[in-house]
Amino acid sequence: MIGVGVEGPSDRAFWTQYLHRAFPGERFDVRNMKTREKLIAATARLLATFRDAHYAAGMIVLDRDKDPCVAELRNLFDHEVRVELGRPLPERFLFLCVAVRKLESWFLADREAVIAVLPEASYDVPEDTSIWGVGKLRELWKQQYGVNSALNKIAFAEQVAPHFSAKRAKHHSKSLEISWTRICHAVQRRACAE
Numbered sequence: 001m002i003g004v005g006v007e008g009p010s011d012r013a014f015w016t017q018y019l020h021r022a023f024p025g026e027r028f029d030v031r032n033m034k035t036r037e038k039l040i041a042a043t044a045r046l047l048a049t050f051r052d053a054h055y056a057a058g059m060i061v062l063d064r065d066k067d068p069c070v071a072e073l074r075n076l077f078d079h080e081v082r083v084e085l086g087r088p089l090p091e092r093f094l095f096l097c098v099a100v101r102k103l104e105s106w107f108l109a110d111r112e113a114v115i116a117v118l119p120e121a122s123y124d125v126p127e128d129t130s131i132w133g134v135g136k137l138r139e140l141w142k143q144q145y146g147v148n149s150a151l152n153k154i155a156f157a158e159q160v161a162p163h164f165s166a167k168r169a170k171h172h173s174k175s176l177e178i179s180w181t182r183i184c185h186a187v188q189r190r191a192c193a194e
Contacts, residue, residue: 003058004051005031007039010153017161023187044078047094057186058094063102070098095186097179100135106176109169116163118144129173
């Protein structure tokens, strides 16, 4: 089992579906902490819970939002979490996966998945989707459902998960590429532990 802490319900909807599809046979315990601030505050507790439950690894999936850099994000965590995140990857139990700017920028990195969910939207993926966040997704949603429609982030996350491919998307998102390497490392560690 691998423990995963996420910011909110749309993140949980996506990761619960996607991780099980991407890693058949693996088990993931995806926990929704409701907000970014609550996830950061709860990370030390999640770390202890995942260890006490003898999980193979833990992951925290966090949006960078407006923080200037990923390195500064580490300072938001408790000392124990910072120490854990500073360990070399082969020795690390907890992995921090940071979406630059938001998780939606990772979704937007996979054009095929976006078009599968929003076929009426006109969308060409840029070289790096970190320039976009939820605003671009809202624009595409309106192209699909009309200008008076509000983006339903949970519905989009649920719909995009069956089509999404991190292998395709990582070519358009450096932060996803780094995070996907960490996710694969956590899964590989679990496979090695059995």
